[in-house]
Amino acid sequence: MATGFGIIGCGMIARFHARAIADCRGAKVVAGFDNVPAAADKFAEETGCKAYHDLKQMLADPEIDVVTIGTPSGAHMEPAIAAARAGKHIIVEKPLEITLRRCDKIIAECEKAGVVLSTIFPSRFHDSSREMKRAIDAGRFGQLTVGDAIVKWYRAQEYYDSGAWRGTWKLDGGRALMNQAIHSVDLLTWLMGPVAEIRAQTAMLAHKRIEVEDVAMATLQFENGALGIVEASTAIYPGYLKRIEIHGSAGSAIMEEEDLIKWDFAKKRKRDEAILEKMAQQVSGGGGAADPAAIGHHGHTRQFQDVLKAIKKKSAPAIDGPEGRRSVEIILGIYKAAETGRAVKLPLKSDPTLKARKVGVAGL
Numbered sequence: 615m616a617t618g619f620g621i622i623g624c625g626m627i628a629r630f631h632a633r634a635i636a637d638c639r640g641a642k643v644v645a646g647f648d649n650v651p652a653a654a655d656k657f658a659e660e661t662g663c664k665a666y667h668d669l670k671q672m673l674a675d676p677e678i679d680v681v682t683i684g685t686p687s688g689a690h691m692e693p694a695i696a697a698a699r700a701g702k703h704i705i706v707e708k709p710l711e712i713t714l715r716r717c718d719k720i721i722a723e724c725e726k727a728g729v730v731l732s733t734i735f736p737s738r739f740h741d742s743s744r745e746m747k748r749a750i751d752a753g754r755f756g757q758l759t760v761g762d763a764i765v766k767w768y769r770a771q772e773y774y775d776s777g778a779w780r781g782t783w784k785l786d787g788g789r790a791l792m793n794q795a796i797h798s799v800d801l802l803t804w805l806m807g808p809v810a811e812i813r814a815q816t817a818m819l820a821h822k823r824i825e826v827e828d829v830a831m832a833t834l835q836f837e838n839g840a841l842g843i844v845e846a847s848t849a850i851y852p853g854y855l856k857r858i859e860i861h862g863s864a865g866s867a868i869m870e871e872e873d874l875i876k877w878d879f880a881k882k883r884k885r886d887e888a889i890l891e892k893m894a895q896q897v898s899g900g901g902g903a904a905d906p907a908a909i910g911h912h913g914h915t916r917q918f919q920d921v922l923k924a925i926k927k928k929s930a931p932a933i934d935g936p937e938g939r940r941s942v943e944i945i946l947g948i949y950k951a952a953e954t955g956r957a958v959k960l961p962l963k964s965d966p967t968l969k970a971r972k973v974g975v976a977g978l
């Protein structure tokens with residue numbers, strides 16, 4: 615019997631979830647729930663599934679084995695906890711949540727309920743990212759020296775105006791970093807290893823009516839001693855494909871979105887030419903550089919397949935809760951370093967107190 619999916623939050627990303635589920639063998643979309651009933655109805659009509667106007671009712675549906683959560687980022691925890699308590703496996707959009715406390719609550723509830731929890735980071739499933747990871751694990755870069763994540767994107771003011779939650783501390787949890795560049799921050803720490811120390815500056819320069827940053831610059835020191843930068847913006851016209859650059863004493867690789875554009879090693883291997891050739895022109899859509907909907911859903915499909923495998927084998931998925939929490943911790947560290955002008959050491963003991971965040975925000 616097909617594994618049934620319920621989708622919580624029937625907005626933009628829910629459409630990508632539905633397409634990805636449709637591409638997974640042995641999976642089907644059973645229902646959608648949104649706290650705006652008309653949004654659930656529209657989604658159900660588009661995808662041919664049931665619409666629920668009440669979360670409890672949806673979570674009581676025996677046809678649903680897994681839920682995906684595509685509500686605003688600071689509203690992931692409540693439905694995730696409810697779903698865990700109902701015994702559903704859970705796939706949460708990035709960021710897992712916008713504070714460590716909220717991430718930890720989700721992780722603890724899923725552990726208690728014995729359900730699979732996965733945080734969505736589709737870029738980790740791209741062939742180019744996997745080749746990079748394999749090369750690092752095989753020691754091909756020598757001593758890792760520099761790891762950079764560069765996200766020079768553009769979002770028009772209308773994008774922020776399109777949803778009241780966008781660009782707010784309470785529900786977005788930040789912006790250029792917490793919403794957009796988080797994919798690259800996740801990739802960077804997956805490839806380079808844990809971050810030990812952060813220095814940073816952020817600014818809000820080219821948008822109105824948003825509380826958070828549209829430019830962020832951070833320098834990182836990784837636990838292995840390598841240095842790196844995170845450069846993130848939604849205020850760079852016209853918006854360019856995001857880049858990950860990994861350098862070491864014996865090799866360098868540069869990934870632009872999904873394309874490997876540099877793959878240079880002191881010790882060459884037979885497959886290198888083929889890898890470079892195969893990993894060019896993989897980008898689908900515009901990679902989200904200027905238009906949030908100009909992304910492919912193939913990364914989501916691979917991640918959903920990974921979760922289906924984890925459920926079947928009763929094992930951990932590739933990106934579980936603690937893996938999803940890593941990028942949130944780094945980004946909160948960057949915000950803290952930017953606000954205090956001081957270096958911040960990781961791991962953080964708890965959520966940093968951020969003056970900017972506290973304005974008008976309760977219960978984070």
Ligand SMILES: NC(=O)c1ccc[n+]([C@@H]2O[C@H](COP(=O)([O-])OP(=O)(O)OC[C@H]3O[C@@H](n4cnc5c(N)ncnc54)[C@H](O)[C@@H]3O)[C@@H](O)[C@H]2O)c1
Pocket residue numbers: 622623624625626627628647648649650653683684685686687688689693707708709734736777793906909
């Ligand atoms: N992986 C990616 O590439 C990617 C891309 C875009 C967005 N996202 C993530 O997906 C999430 C949603 O983003 P979006 O752009 O689809 O937003 P959106 O505003 O288009 O959709 C959010 C939907 O959730 C509904 N909603 C709000 N609160 C709810 C609640 N408590 N219960 C049920 N429904 C609720 C809203 O009515 C809306 O329909 C965010 O966390 C975002 O970071 C991920």
